[in-house]
Amino acid sequence: MYLNIMSCAYCDFSPPHPFFIFLPGIISSVVPLYIGEIAPRNLRGGGVTIPLLFLNIGVLLAQIAALREILGNSKGLPFLLGLSGLLPLTELALLFSCPxxxxxxxxxxxxxxxxxxxxxxxxxxxxxxxxxxxxxxxxxxxxxxKAMTTFRLLSNQNMRWHVITIVALMAGQQLSGINAVRKAKMSQNDKNPI
Missing domain, CATH: 1.10.286 (GTP Cyclohydrolase I; Chain A, domain 1)
Incomplete structure (x- = not known):
């Protein structure tokens, strides 16, 4: 979650670096995968969705903390970036205790x-x-x-509604305009530097 906060806070103040573009995607894939593999069968569903919930809460908190009135100014920016660097280092140290x-x-x-x-x-x-x-x-x-191919997945009647639901949700997210809002906010930050 904290790595995502760091990436969102960083992206609000500068053009996105390739590291920060791929970081949220990696986090949102690896953490649920690990939790799904170590959780008991009856807790897997909740265990897999909780990290994604906290990832979105982290994005929200990063956006709020990056407001000019809170930490998005010349005095608060070092603290915001320092906090977002300290928390991932703590997580990295705790990573070695994970089985x-x-x-x-x-x-x-x-x-x-x-x-x-x-x-x-x-x-x-x-x-x-x-x-x-x-x-x-x-x-x-x-x-x-047998190995599942794209054609086999789309032609499988049991999986068809699952695929349609996922595609519809992803299309809705892409077409909702959130990317345009982020781009407009970044261009606004370029016009009004801290």
Whole structure:
């Protein structure tokens, strides 16, 4: 979330750097993927959506903090950018305490003992054999399933409404005008420097 705040705050004051263009996309993909892999099955849905909710809250807070009346002026800008640099460094230090994904360890690395230990660490219980067996079943199902192509996805009747819904939501977001508002705000900041 804080890396996204940093990228949004930075983009309000200068032309976007390629690093800050791709950063929110990477964050919004990797974090839910990791949480989805380490969460128990009954918590996966909520666990995957919570980071995206906080990502959007981070964008909102960054936009509010970057207002000229709050921190978007010559006195507040060093604090805003310093805060947005301090928080990611804290997260980076805490990253090393995160265990590897048990699913990744078992399915990709074929390290059953490592997956078992990671699950014991995450679930704080000794008996994780049921989840290990569930992961094995997922692995078997993935190996026996044929590769999904774009044509197969679009022709699959079970997936058609899911694809239509996602495409409609993404098109609505792109056509809502938010990109034009951000561009206008950036050009306004170029005319009125801090």
């Amino acid at each position: 590897e994904s048990p699913r990744y360890l078992l399915i990709q690395k074929r390290d059953e003992n490592g997956a078992r230990e990671a699950l014991k660490n995450l679930r704080e219980k000794r008996n994780v054999e049921d989840e290990i067996e569930e992961l094995r079943q997922e692995d078997l199902a993935e190996r026996t399933e």
